Amino acid sequence: MGKPPDISNSTVLEREKYIKDNFYCRGNCEICGICKVYHGKSPEVVYAEYIAGKRNFQEITEEYR
Structure with missing residues (x-):
């Protein structure tokens, strides 16, 4: 992931x-954890404001740490 x-x-x-290539379902929840990190929301929903250019990636990421 760049x-x-x-x-x-x-x-x-x-x-x-970038979001779709790096935050996709890997089909193995025990190893991946994306769903858990984003509280069951899809990364496209979580990063919608980043995708739209309204907020930066890091700002949104910090909310989920």
Whole structure:
């Protein structure tokens, strides 16, 4: 997983691709933990404001730590 695209110089499609490529269901909940971290919400919902360019990735991530 590389660094998330900065909202100031990336497109909605680039940010959406980053989330989809890095936070997808791996089909093994015991190993993955994405659902647990995001309280059962899909990463696309959690990062919707990042994808839309309204908030940065790190700000949203900090809310779920």
